[in-house]
Amino acid sequence: MPYQMQSPPLHMNKRTLLFSFLAIVLAGCKPSAEKAAETATAPTAVKSGKPQVLVANYPLQYFAQRIAGDAVDVRFLAPKDEDPAFWQPDEAAITAFQNADLILMNGADYSKWADKVTLPESKVVDTSASFSKTYIEVRDASTHSHGPGGAHSHNGIAFTTWIDFKQASMQAQAVGDALAGLVPAAKDSITKNTEALKDELEAFDDRMSALSRRLVQHPLVASHPVYHYLARRYGMNVKSVLWEPDTVLDEKALNDLNEILAGHRARWMIWEGEPSKDSVDKLARLGLQSVVFDPCGNVPESGDFMTVMKANVEAMEKAFP
Numbered sequence: 353m354p355y356q357m358q359s360p361p362l363h364m365n366k367r368t369l370l371f372s373f374l375a376i377v378l379a380g381c382k383p384s385a386e387k388a389a390e391t392a393t394a395p396t397a398v399k400s401g402k403p404q405v406l407v408a409n410y411p412l413q414y415f416a417q418r419i420a421g422d423a424v425d426v427r428f429l430a431p432k433d434e435d436p437a438f439w440q441p442d443e444a445a446i447t448a449f450q451n452a453d454l455i456l457m458n459g460a461d462y463s464k465w466a467d468k469v470t471l472p473e474s475k476v477v478d479t480s481a482s483f484s485k486t487y488i489e490v491r492d493a494s495t496h497s498h499g500p501g502g503a504h505s506h507n508g509i510a511f512t513t514w515i516d517f518k519q520a521s522m523q524a525q526a527v528g529d530a531l532a533g534l535v536p537a538a539k540d541s542i543t544k545n546t547e548a549l550k551d552e553l554e555a556f557d558d559r560m561s562a563l564s565r566r567l568v569q570h571p572l573v574a575s576h577p578v579y580h581y582l583a584r585r586y587g588m589n590v591k592s593v594l595w596e597p598d599t600v601l602d603e604k605a606l607n608d609l610n611e612i613l614a615g616h617r618a619r620w621m622i623w624e625g626e627p628s629k630d631s632v633d634k635l636a637r638l639g640l641q642s643v644v645f646d647p648c649g650n651v652p653e654s655g656d657f658m659t660v661m662k663a664n665v666e667a668m669e670k671a672f673p
């Protein structure tokens with residue numbers, strides 16, 4: 353498709369860019385025949401010989417890298433500016449998934465693209481399978497769009513599974529089990545790293561659970577319907593509008609909010625990212641304060657999964673002391 357050919361950088365994450373850069377630098381020192389062969393397979397070719405692990409979202413990329421370290425190559429292909437759940441992989445990305453040694457899926461119908469693609473079943477691991485009986489079903493027909501992925505709705509199974517930190521820990525276990533099966537030689541360190549990661553996730557779970565008693569007393573409004581599992585696990589009473597952090601709060605947006613507030617006397621709004629000063633001010637006039645809880649489905653601007661979750665938990669502790 354011409355769009356994809358014109359904008360390759362959109363489909364590369366930082367690591368891929370760095371890799372391509374290195375590949376070009378290295379290619380500069382090679383005889384021309386070899387150079388031609390390398391150029392033909394750049395930028396997605398990986399010559400490490402390590403098992404290739406393809407992941408559906410950033411949390412799974414982080415988990416797999418923390419757990420397996422250098423034993424595997426972990427590749428997350430969704431562009432930084434898209435929601436990986438609603439991303440449509442191009443043919444090269446689909447081929448990469450089909451050729452992977454292990455495919456870590458989020459489960460909970462996360463990757464909408466996977467319905468239309470045949471993946472090698474024996475390589476696919478659904479990291480949420482152990483709690484699939486307790487998925488939350490969403491019935492909210494509103495369609496909207498964010499990013500270049502086109503319109504979508506959040507109807508169906510709620511998929512932001514990992515912001516219930518107990519569920520995140522179960523996903524980490526599934527990632528650890530799959531990686532131990534893939535690289536038996538590294539089983540000891542994989543087991544150790546899995547336990548360490550689960551301990552950190554469960555420490556967040558304890559801190560959020562400690563807030564539950566206060567959270568049940570505060571109806572909340574969410575800027576986007578992604579907090580179902582967080583709300584269920586930590587006793588939060590949340591209703592959602594359909595805003596992005598950069599949504600301009602025009603009359604329609606504020607009407608949508610006021611409709612909710614009429615029967616749901618919230619004093620806090622949860623955002624996926626830092627809202628604009630204008631939004632914060634407009635909400636303050638309605639008696640609403642703003643708090644950020646970033647689900648971090650894609651690679652964060654700075655830090656990593658753990659620093660983002662730590663900031664989330666600290667923000668909630670500060671908001672509900």
Ligand SMILES: [Zn+2]
Binds near residue numbers: 496505506
């Ligand atoms: Zn949405």
